[in-house]
Amino acid sequence: MTNFNILYTVLKYIPSPIRMESIIVGLAVHIPTKKFSHFYKIKNTKRVSSFDDEYNKDFFNMIMDSLSYDLDYQENGHPETIFDDEKERFKDIEDLEFLEERTAYLANDFQFSPVESLQTNNEDLEKDIEDLQKMYLYYDRPKPQRITKTEVKRLLEKQINSYHLANLVKSPQIHDDFGGTNLFDYQINNDIYVKAISFDYSRLNQLSSELKNVIYDLNTIQVSKVILARNENLKSLPEEQKSAFEKFVDKLNKLRQSKNLDVRLVPLSEFEITLNKI
Known part of the structure; x- marks a missing residue:
């Protein structure tokens, strides 16, 4: 089965450059x-208006529509159905830099994350995009249909x-005090350990x-570089979560100081850029 890549980038709405709080839109x-x-835009705009008390509906919709115009294209095996002006606008659709170039101009209130990629195939494509x-x-779906830890790990x-990667080990054999070995999902370049977390x-x-x-594992086992890849939308979690x-972030900070441990807790949309820096 032939594999190919999905490239993607996440759009965040940041109404205040001072607070730098954001919501994915x-x-x-x-x-x-x-x-x-394709540009998939948020449907639950009530969450955006609740997030920003100065939310301008008309301006927000204008940005969303503009991005749809710049990004939505699909030949779907029938290029004859595409208008000539659309073919001209999307003549770079096969370029690897297409997404980066189409989204780089946004700044201030609206910012795209660095372009990420994931490997897929024809059989998995629909599921991966979903x-x-x-x-x-996340919040466009009812709770029973939201992403699970298993799906985060799959992505x-x-x-x-x-x-x-040339030097990649899946489920590396690192033992804890009780003989368990399933502590991390990956080992990269011999010294970077990766775990999905939700x-x-x-x-x-x-x-x-x-x-x-x-x-406990980070405090007791001998590792020096760790990336914890987490789900997004943490700003909108229930208060207890x-x-x-x-509290988890606070404990990670203490571990960094006490063990000289380089541990990064990052969303999946920032995983590659973090991997390149650690």
Whole structure:
């Protein structure tokens, strides 16, 4: 089965340059080999207006429509149905830099993340695009349909596979005090350990157990570089989960100081850029 890459970037709305708080309002997806590009915009705009008390509906919609005009293209095996002016506007649709060039001009209130990639195939393509929407346009879906930790881990695997790393080990054999070995999902370049983590548990006890396990493992095993790849939208978590996240971050900061541990807690949309810096 032939593999190919999905390229994507996440659009964040940042109404205040001082507070720098953000909410995800869109997802741009590009598949060069399929001559496909699409901008998936947030449907639950009530969340945007609640996030920003100075929200301008007309201005917001203008930006969203402009991005759809710049990004939405699909030949779908029938190029004869595409207008000539549209073919001209999207003559670079097969370029790997297409997405970056189409989104680089935005700044200030609207900012796209660095372009990420994940490896897919024809069989998985529809599911992968759906999972990206579930990950980043999280609150457009009812709770039972939101992304799970298993799906976060699946997306992480596909992203890492798309990098074609020469020195990659899946499920590295690192033992904890009790003989367990399933502590990390990947080992990269012999010294970077990666684990998918989610803060979106409906039951706080489950979240608490996972976070305590991560802290315990980091405190007891001998590693020096760790990337914890997390889900997005943490600003909108319920208060109990948000409090657990903040306490977890505090404990990570203490571990950094006490163990000289380089540990990064980052969303999937920032994984590659973090990997290149660590």
